[in-house]
Amino acid sequence: MLRKLLARLLETVVTLFAIVTITFFIVGLAPGNPFEQERALPESVMKQVQAHYGFDQPLPVRYLMYMRGLAHGDLGPSLKYPGLSVNELFKGAIPASLELGVWALLFAMITGLISGLVAAWRPNTWSDYVPMSFAMGGICIPSFVLGPLLALFCGIGLGWFRVAGWEYPEDRVLPTITLGAIYAAYIARLTRGGMLEVMNQDFVRTARAKGLKEIRVVLGHALRVGVLPVVSFIGPAAAGLITGSFVVETIFRIPGLGTIIVNAALARDLFVILGGVILYGTILVLLNLFVDLLLMGLDPKIRGNQA
Amino acid sequence: MSRSPSPWRNAGHRLCRNKLAVFGMIALGVMILLCLLAPWLTPYGYEEQNLELGASGPSSTHWMGTDYSGRDVYTRVLYGGRISFAVALCATAVSLLIGVTWGAVAGYFGGTLDSLMMRIVDVMYALPYVLFVILIVTLFGRNFILLFLAIGAVEWLSMARIVRGQVLAVKQQDFVEACHALGVSRRRIIFKHILPNVLGPIIVYMTLTIPTVMLLEAFLSFLGLGIPDPDSSWGKLINYGAKHMEEFPSLLIFPGLALSLTLFSFNFVGDGLRDALDPRSSKDQ
Numbered sequence: 393m394l395r396k397l398l399a400r401l402l403e404t405v406v407t408l409f410a411i412v413t414i415t416f417f418i419v420g421l422a423p424g425n426p427f428e429q430e431r432a433l434p435e436s437v438m439k440q441v442q443a444h445y446g447f448d449q450p451l452p453v454r455y456l457m458y459m460r461g462l463a464h465g466d467l468g469p470s471l472k473y474p475g476l477s478v479n480e481l482f483k484g485a486i487p488a489s490l491e492l493g494v495w496a497l498l499f500a501m502i503t504g505l506i507s508g509l510v511a512a513w514r515p516n517t518w519s520d521y522v523p524m525s526f527a528m529g530g531i532c533i534p535s536f537v538l539g540p541l542l543a544l545f546c547g548i549g550l551g552w553f554r555v556a557g558w559e560y561p562e563d564r565v566l567p568t569i570t571l572g573a574i575y576a577a578y579i580a581r582l583t584r585g586g587m588l589e590v591m592n593q594d595f596v597r598t599a600r601a602k603g604l605k606e607i608r609v610v611l612g613h614a615l616r617v618g619v620l621p622v623v624s625f626i627g628p629a630a631a632g633l634i635t636g637s638f639v640v641e642t643i644f645r646i647p648g649l650g651t652i653i654v655n656a657a658l659a660r661d662l663f664v665i666l667g668g669v670i671l672y673g674t675i676l677v678l679l680n681l682f683v684d685l686l687l688m689g690l691d692p693k694i695r696g697n698q699a
Numbered sequence: 700m701s702r703s704p705s706p707w708r709n710a711g712h713r714l715c716r717n718k719l720a721v722f723g724m725i726a727l728g729v730m731i732l733l734c735l736l737a738p739w740l741t742p743y744g745y746e747e748q749n750l751e752l753g754a755s756g757p758s759s760t761h762w763m764g765t766d767y768s769g770r771d772v773y774t775r776v777l778y779g780g781r782i783s784f785a786v787a788l789c790a791t792a793v794s795l796l797i798g799v800t801w802g803a804v805a806g807y808f809g810g811t812l813d814s815l816m817m818r819i820v821d822v823m824y825a826l827p828y829v830l831f832v833i834l835i836v837t838l839f840g841r842n843f844i845l846l847f848l849a850i851g852a853v854e855w856l857s858m859a860r861i862v863r864g865q866v867l868a869v870k871q872q873d874f875v876e877a878c879h880a881l882g883v884s885r886r887r888i889i890f891k892h893i894l895p896n897v898l899g900p901i902i903v904y905m906t907l908t909i910p911t912v913m914l915l916e917a918f919l920s921f922l923g924l925g926i927p928d929p930d931s932s933w934g935k936l937i938n939y940g941a942k943h944m945e946e947f948p949s950l951l952i953f954p955g956l957a958l959s960l961t962l963f964s965f966n967f968v969g970d971g972l973r974d975a976l977d978p979r980s981s982k983d984q
Binding site for chain 1: 822824826827828829830831833834835836837838910914917918921922923924934937938940941944945948951952955958959962963966
């Protein structure tokens with residue numbers, strides 16, 4: 393157990409290192425000059441600008457410089473907003489993105505688990521078909537279609553919500569649904585599948601034979617194992633939420649990380665994208681570590697002696 | 700002497716009994732035909748403007764209305780579909796090539812090589828790969844070939860896992876042993892003898908990869924990082940429609956409908972194929 397834990401931690405560190413290195417060299421080896429603008433700078437100015445950002449050094453030296461900065465938590469300067477560092481840019485944007493992500497994940501977990509449980513309660517009846525049809529819809533209607541449609545109907549049509557902005561509590565509703573819908577759908581399908589498989593197993597029959605109420609059998613015994621596929625899905629879901637938030641933040645004009653990274657990509661602001669990849673990579677890797685630990689706690693099979 | 704029905708024929712029968720899958724196949728067929736035959740199906744050109752008309756809702760002359768430059772939306776949806784399908788198919792081919800080779804080699808050789816290759820896959824699973832696509836597109840400029848290479852290069856991981864698992868199972872069988880005894884080369888064993896036997900899961904997973912890839916392209920195009928001008932894909936049309944939906948919802952609804960319907964169909968066909976080709980796996984996964 394301890395050895396496995398240590399191996400897992402070591403792997404996390406190696407992965408993080410790989411992310412930073414690979415990204416840096418992709419950026420470093422790319423053709424073109426990040427300082428090229430529509431109006432050509434005079435040769436001497438260009439040289440100065442490059443020297444200022446350390447771009448006159450060879451690539452390995454730049455890599456070491458960047459790594460040294462990173463070790464101090466410094467993601468470098470923004471090339472398009474002179475005077476602003478990537479850290480400052482990100483610091484202002486993280487709260488909105490984080491809040492949106494947490495709401496969406498909560499929304500997806502709650503609606504997904506409930507509709508999955510309802511569907512698995514009586515399979516192949518209406519109480520199964522209706523939530524599963526919604527789930528299929530959630531999977532096939534992309535967020536960038538769902539978002540504008542929701543804004544159109546609930547925002548412009550019914551006038552319940554504002555179409556864009558992030559100031560009032562009710563501004564959270566539409567972006568949360570837009571971002572969470574597809575994961576609610578996946579979670580519903582996974583919960584249904586997991587529960588159906590578990591309900592036939594011996595330990596559930598034992599629980600029933602003990603005379604437990606059905607609700608305790610389902611929620612107390614079966615769910616603990618049936619929910620395992622959902623827990624393993626949290627990692628990929630979080631990765632998807634990050635990607636999805638780019639679109640949702642763009643649609644609803646939320647001042648978050650996604651907006652900053654998309655704008656940086658359009659403006660070729662290298663250090664910002666590099667910082668984005670590293671930040672999101674770190675979050676994902678740590679989250680996956682957390683999910684693995686959670687699975688170890690939940691699943692006696694993984695906890696035991698399995699290789 | 701009557702021949703016993705081949706497994707492929709059995710699978711075909713099972714597939715045809717699945718109503719949703721049949722609906723999906725028909726819808727896809729119609730959609731692809733419409734896109735391919737676009738020049739003959741519409742009197743308007745793709746870039747043909749009618750500035751006097753400007754934007755308009757659906758009418759008898761413009762079935763899906765026109766955009767602000769007076770371009771016919773129906774025409775643009777059909778031509779946009781060509782690009783969306785083309786990117787999706789090319790990117791899926793790239794992911795297929797990498798994923799199948801990677802998985803087959805890892806599964807066949809086993810041992811240290813296998814664990815090393817699958818560790819790499821595990822590590823890559825944890826990467827924010829869409830950001831890598833964005834990074835690549837930003838650095839190397841937006842163009843069609845780069846786009847599907849980049850998408851294909853990040854979408855092969857699940858395929859590699861599936862193929863490896865299947866190859867592990869098949870390589871234990873007697874006919875592979877026989878090939879060894881006959882001195883067939885390893886490359887030939889993998890590609891000529893083992894892979895045809897794992898074709899079922901590969902096809903199933905490929906059908907499910909196409910919509911994922913199509914979605915990723917639409918996603919990038921929506922953000923303005925996908926298909927370069929003047930070409931358009933469904934994602935780009937949706938982006939344009941979302942900007943102008945307050946005045947003309949038709950600009951958003953029709954491209955959105957086309958994309959959603961295609962994604963629905965691919966998923967139905969994929970699920971149907973999985974049930975048909977691999978009856979043991981449950982459809983609830």
